[in-house]
Every structure is written in C-alpha cells, then in structure tokens.
Amino acid sequence: MKRFYQHELEDLRTKLILIGEKANEAARIAIDGYLEGDMVKVEQAIALDDAIDQLEVEIDQASVRYITLRSPVSSDVRFILVAIKASHDLERAGDEAHNIALRAKGILNRDGCASNTVTIEQMSTLACSMMKDAITALVEENLELAQAVIARDIEVNQLHQENYKMLISGSAEIGTDSSTCFQKILISKSIERIADHAKNLAEEVIYLLT
Amino acid sequence: MSTLTPSKIAGAGTGTPIIKIRNFDFAYGDAQALFNINMDINEKEVTAFIGPSGCGKSTFLRCFNRMNDLIEIARIKAGEIKISDVNIYNKDVDVIELRKHVGMVFQKSNPFPKSIYDNIAYGPRIQGVKKKSALDEVVERCLRSAALWDEVKDRLSESALGMSGGQQQRLCIARALAVRPKILLMDEPCSALDPIATAKVEELIHELKKDYTIIIVTHSMQQAARVSDRTAFFYLGKLIEYGQTDQIFMNPRDPQTEAYISGRFG
Numbered sequence: 425m426k427r428f429y430q431h432e433l434e435d436l437r438t439k440l441i442l443i444g445e446k447a448n449e450a451a452r453i454a455i456d457g458y459l460e461g462d463m464v465k466v467e468q469a470i471a472l473d474d475a476i477d478q479l480e481v482e483i484d485q486a487s488v489r490y491i492t493l494r495s496p497v498s499s500d501v502r503f504i505l506v507a508i509k510a511s512h513d514l515e516r517a518g519d520e521a522h523n524i525a526l527r528a529k530g531i532l533n534r535d536g537c538a539s540n541t542v543t544i545e546q547m548s549t550l551a552c553s554m555m556k557d558a559i560t561a562l563v564e565e566n567l568e569l570a571q572a573v574i575a576r577d578i579e580v581n582q583l584h585q586e587n588y589k590m591l592i593s594g595s596a597e598i599g600t601d602s603s604t605c606f607q608k609i610l611i612s613k614s615i616e617r618i619a620d621h622a623k624n625l626a627e628e629v630i631y632l633l634t
Numbered sequence: 635m636s637t638l639t640p641s642k643i644a645g646a647g648t649g650t651p652i653i654k655i656r657n658f659d660f661a662y663g664d665a666q667a668l669f670n671i672n673m674d675i676n677e678k679e680v681t682a683f684i685g686p687s688g689c690g691k692s693t694f695l696r697c698f699n700r701m702n703d704l705i706e707i708a709r710i711k712a713g714e715i716k717i718s719d720v721n722i723y724n725k726d727v728d729v730i731e732l733r734k735h736v737g738m739v740f741q742k743s744n745p746f747p748k749s750i751y752d753n754i755a756y757g758p759r760i761q762g763v764k765k766k767s768a769l770d771e772v773v774e775r776c777l778r779s780a781a782l783w784d785e786v787k788d789r790l791s792e793s794a795l796g797m798s799g800g801q802q803q804r805l806c807i808a809r810a811l812a813v814r815p816k817i818l819l820m821d822e823p824c825s826a827l828d829p830i831a832t833a834k835v836e837e838l839i840h841e842l843k844k845d846y847t848i849i850i851v852t853h854s855m856q857q858a859a860r861v862s863d864r865t866a867f868f869y870l871g872k873l874i875e876y877g878q879t880d881q882i883f884m885n886p887r888d889p890q891t892e893a894y895i896s897g898r899f900g
Contacts (some may be wrong), residue, residue, distance in 0.1 A: 493879065
C-alpha cells in the first residue's frame with residue numbers, strides 16, 4: 425500500500441538528482457572554461473554554487489522533516505540517511521567546482537590561457553564521468569555501476585600525483601611563476617576531490633542497495 | 635428559537651477557523667478538567683490533540699458535540715465554543731441538530747447489529763429519507779468515501795459484525811458521513827487496530843480532510859505527526875502549545891511539549 429506521504433520521498437529523490445546534476449554541471453563547465461579559456465563558462469560555474477548550496481539545505485530540511493513526521497523504517501530510513509550524506513558530498517563537489525572556477529579566473533586573467541593541460545583534461549573527464557555514473561547508479565539503483573565508480577577513483581588519484589610532481593618540479597612550467605603553478609596544483613587537487621566525492625556517493629548507493 | 639441549521643454551520647474557505655474556543659473552563663463536579671482554553675480550529679484541516687492520559691483531550695473533544703451533556707456532573711464553568719459563529723452551548727441550540735453536523739467516531743468500533751447497508755442508511759432514514767434509490771446513493775457514496783466500497787459492495791446485506799476490526803471502524807466513519815457532517819471527531823480511532831488497518835484509516839483521514847474538518851485525539855505521536863496539519867498539546871487540563879504539526883514536532887517552543895514528544899516526560 426502506497427502511503428499518502430510517499431510522494432515526499434519521491435520529491436527528495438528528485439532534489440537529490442537535481443543537486444547531483446548541478447554539481448556535475450558546475451565541475452564540467454568550470455574545467456571546460458579553464459581549458460578553453462572561456463570566461464563565460466567560468467562565471468557560469470561560479471554562479472551555480474548558490475543553487476547547489478540551496479538544494480543541500482532543502483534536502484537536509486526535507487530529510488529531517490520526513491524522519492520527524494513520518495517515522496521511516498527499513499529502506500526508507502536508509503534512503504533518508506543516504507540523501508543527507510550524498511547531498512553533503514555533492515555540495516562539497518560543487519564547492520570544489522567553485523574553487524576551480526575562481527582559480528581558473530585568476531590564471532586566465534593573468535596568463536590569458538591555460539597551459540600544459542593534458543593531465544587536467546584526463547582527470548576531469550574521469551572525475552565527471554564518475555560523478556555522472558554515481559548519480560545514475562543512485563537513480564537506477566544500479567549496484568554494479570556504483571561499484572565500477574569506486575574502482576576508477578585510483579586512476580584519478582594517480583593522475584593527480586603525476587600532475588603534482590610535474591608542476592612541483594617546475595619542469596613543465598618553464599616561465600610560469602610559482603603562484604600560477606600553485607593555483608594549477610590546487611585545480612588538480614579539486615578535481616581529485618570531486619572524484620573522491622563521486623566515490624563517496626557510490627559507496628552510499630552501495631549502502632542503500634545492500 | 636434558533637437552531638444550528640446547515641446554512642449557519644457552513645464554514646468559510648479553507649484555512650479559516652470553523653471552531654472558535656474562548657476562555658473555556660470545564661469541570662466534572664468540583665474537579666476542573668479544562669482551564670481557560672483558547673484556540674481556533676481551521677476548516678478542512680486535521681487537528682490532533684495529544685497529551686498524557688487524564689490531560690483533558692478527550693473531554694475537550696466531547697465538548698464539540700456536547701457529548702458531555704450526558705454526564706450529570708459535567709458543566710461549563712466559563713467561556714464558549716463557537717462553531718461557524720454559533721455558540722453551541724446557547725440554550726436554544728438543538729443538540730440533535732448539532733450532532734448531525736459534528737459526527738463522532740470512537741476508540742472501539744461500534745457498528746449496529748444490523749447489515750452493512752442498514753448501518754449506513756440508519757441516519758438518513760431517521761432524517762426521513764425513505765426512497766430506496768436515495769438510500770442506495772448515500773450508502774455507496776459513504777462507503778466509497780470510507781474506502782470500503784470495493785471490499786463490501788457484494789455483501790451489503792451481511793451483518794456488519796462479521797467485518798474485520800479495521801473494516802468496522804471504517805464503517806463507523808462511513809456511518810458518520812451519511813448525515814453529511816461538517817466536522818468529524820475521532821477519539822483514538824486506531825487504538826484497537828493493527829498497523830495495516832491503522833494505515834488504511836490514516837489514508838482515509840487524509841482523503842476526508844478535503845471535505846471535512848477533522849479533530850483527532852491520539853496517544854500515538856507518530857500518528858499525530860503523520861495525519862495532522864495542526865497539533866495541540868494538553869497537560870493537566872491546560873493547552874500548553876498549539877501550532878502547525880511541523881513546528882510542534884520539529885521545533886516545539888514549550889519545554890513541556892519537547893519533553894512529552896521526546897518521551898522524557900515525568
């Protein structure tokens with residue numbers, strides 16, 4: 425029997441999907457803006473952060489309300505806990521996208537364009553696909569897809585390590601000042617953190633389904 | 635002599651008060667049971683009364699259709715209860731008329747030892763409805779409203795006492811609807827029901843509030859939280875806190891309310 429308040433869980437699921445899509449979009453356009461030297465995209469990524477933060481608040485409030493008023497048990501209570509944790513991870517992913525965009529803005533304003541971006545491009549492709557798959561796994565309740573997301577995290581970590589060594593040694597950054605180099609390391613770190621949040625989301629999906 | 639006519643009891647729009655209680659004191663003999671109650675109850679909403687045993691919530695509920703008139707020592711010490719701006723304790727109010735507009739469902743289902751059909755048709759027949767087609771229409775409407783029609787449509791002539799407890803309680807709700815009340819009082823309507831029957835009655839309450847004002851007394855705080863729009867917490871005959879159910883359960887203002895709903899009372 426479907427209870428009259430069941431739609432509140434559906435609304436919560438919709439909000440979760442929405443925050444996931446927005447966080448992923450923010451990451452994608454922040455990195456695209458950086459790689460393409462497109463300040464419009466960078467600004468769009470910065471602007472998305474408020475909407476992501478607002479969605480996290482709404483998900484928290486709806487979750488607390490549901491727990492308080494609906495006495496959820498079993499899979500419903502697990503879903504609520506996942507919603508709270510996942511929204512936090514997605515909000516943090518949105519913050520990382522925001523940080524990438526701010527740093528990209530600084531670099532582009534100073535240097536006009538990004539340079540030596542092959543690893544960043546690889547990392548961002550991986551991290552964004554992990555995030556997209558983690559959200560799909562949540563929506564479709566796909567255990568295998570969630571497990572596959574976790575397995576890919578190590579690749580992003582390795583790429584970040586390579587990028588870090590390359591940037592810190594300065595071998596690839598001849599002519600680049602240390603401030604720009606430091607900002608690039610932080611962009612790389614932010615992408616690595618986005619992948620971590622995608623991994624966390626996948627782990628939460630596994631908790632929900634097992 | 636004025637009576638509580640349907641035109642007088644008709645409520646205003648959704649979200650507006652249909653019942654206004656002002657400075658209401660009630661006593662059984664020398665023992666005061668309710669102290670200076672002031673509250674409005676909105677039309678077409680579900681209002682839950684919660685509180686520990688003996689706090690006066692059922693006594694208060696029974697004031698809305700003057701059921702307490704049946705208790706010799708019961709008396710109003712002060713104040714008034716107005717339903718659609720009519721003071722229901724005015725001497726010229728017709729109590730039978732009042733109870734047509736303020737139906738009641740009790741803790742224990744109490745169907746008449748008659749057929750399912752006759753249970754529903756009982757009230758309209760007393761009101762003078764004789765035509766079978768009209769009674770058929772009332773029976774079907776009420777059983778549908780109570781989400782019972784599909785379960786019993788093929789055995790309307792069978793005894794109501796052969797129904798399950800949950801079905802009997804929904805039959806009692808359907809019977810209350812047959813005289814087209816504006817307000818439904820429910821005194822712990824699910825306390826004798828299993829979780830599935832309880833869920834069905836709760837679904838029914840949710841559906842019925844589109845057309846009726848419902849006041850429910852319940853000991854289950856989960857039930858109050860699930861079904862009601864507004865909640866009133868009573869303690870020792872006093873209204874401690876009254877507000878939106880979300881607010882009462884998520885952020886109560888009074889420490890006594892907080893203690894009660896958290897199970898830390900006493």
